[in-house]
Amino acid sequence: MNRFESTLLKKKIVGPRTVLLQFEDVFGSWVPGQFVMLEVLLPHEEQVTRRAYSIANACGSGVLELLIEQKDDLAKMGTFVLNVPEGSKILLEGPYGNFKLREGDERVVLIASGTGLAPLRAMLQECVRTNREAVLLFSSKTNEQAYLKEELLEYAKEHEFIQVELFVTREDTKYNKGRITKDALLEKLRSVENSRFYLCGAPEFVKAMQDALRELGAPLDKLHREQW
Ligand SMILES: Cc1cc2nc3c(=O)[nH]c(=O)nc-3n(C[C@H](O)[C@H](O)[C@H](O)COP(=O)(O)OP(=O)(O)OC[C@H]3O[C@@H](n4cnc5c(N)ncnc54)[C@H](O)[C@@H]3O)c2cc1C
Missing domain, CATH: 2.40.30.10 (Translation factors)
Incomplete structure (x- = not known):
């Protein structure tokens, strides 16, 4: 051990x-x-x-x-x-744990709320390191709770294959205002094709994201979840 x-x-x-x-x-x-x-x-x-x-x-x-x-x-x-x-x-x-970034050439879609950012930040850093296309959608209640936002946005600024979208639900923001809805997913991701999804955060958030992705046509075997 x-x-x-x-x-x-x-x-x-x-x-x-x-x-x-x-x-x-x-x-x-x-x-x-x-x-x-x-x-x-x-x-x-x-x-x-x-x-x-x-x-x-x-x-x-x-x-x-x-x-x-x-x-x-x-x-x-x-x-x-x-x-x-x-x-x-x-x-x-x-x-x-088996919540692991899989190898492959599919786009990596990371969707987090709160401290659910933790494992997805590790995955995002790995995508940066290996030149892999990735999108991070990160939801927080306030701007202050958008942890490490400068670092995350810097990854997107420095690498054209990285996209970072911050969502703030409970106050005005210069980022995306409101929850990550099905429409927001479609707008930011454009399609659920050729992608693998990693969801992490509070159980109700993870369930809402899974339901929305399923409605958009994402196959269950492409969805990976961790929650607490
Ligand atoms: C796989 C996995 C990964 C995780 N990763 C993270 C991570 O990256 N970051 C992170 O922050 N968390 C993470 N967690 C959650 C973490 O494990 C803990 O559950 C969390 O930090 C709370 O632990 P704690 O000891 O601080 O709180 P606890 O002491 O366990 O308390 C939890 C809640 O119960 C309440 N409580 C405690 N005692 C009483 C009492 N006597 N009466 C009434 N209420 C009480 C507390 O007020 C609190 O709200 C993860 C969990 C899992 C399973």
Whole structure:
């Protein structure tokens, strides 16, 4: 089993109650989309707390990144990671999971809400690295919650085979205003042909995206989902 202590190299606030944690890469290999288990013994607790987190970057840069939101003040791991200092050693286990970027020459369509961006950012980085055509549609409630938007938009600016569409549902925005609807999918994707779809976010979001894509004619075996 792959269980290693890893040093937290950097912690960056990327949105309200949301951090991007950068660890030293103790695994050496993973497929974009996979997750790790993070394990800590919290003060005043007898049992360890273990939670799953999708790896938020592509493999190969020597670091492993996690994008974690503290849901509220009672959320254990979310609260722990907001406060943990850089330089701490934390137990990571993995990589796990079958939500993986498949090889092939189909267009890669990535559709995320909230921290569901994490595994899809790893996939997007892999597409950038391998010159693969990809579209990211990323929905957030507010502009501030459009995590890492400058970086994401930069990928699209730098590479003509990458398209990034930000959607903001609850306030005015210079990006796309409102939810990702069936019409919005059709407008941004133009067609569901020759594409493979990766959906990640809250269960109701993932279901809505799957239903809309099915109505547009996307085959079930081309849809891959992760949700929490
Ligand atoms: C494959 C996978 C990948 C994931 N990837 C990510 C990711 O990339 N980023 C991410 O942020 N999350 C991710 N998650 C979710 C993550 O695993 C955790 O579920 C999430 O971070 C919440 O854990 P926590 O310890 O912070 O909150 P918990 O302590 O588990 O609390 C969860 C909720 O329950 C409530 N609660 C807790 N105790 C009580 C109580 N006594 N009474 C009432 N309410 C209570 C809390 O207020 C909170 O709202 C992923 C999950 C899976 C399965």
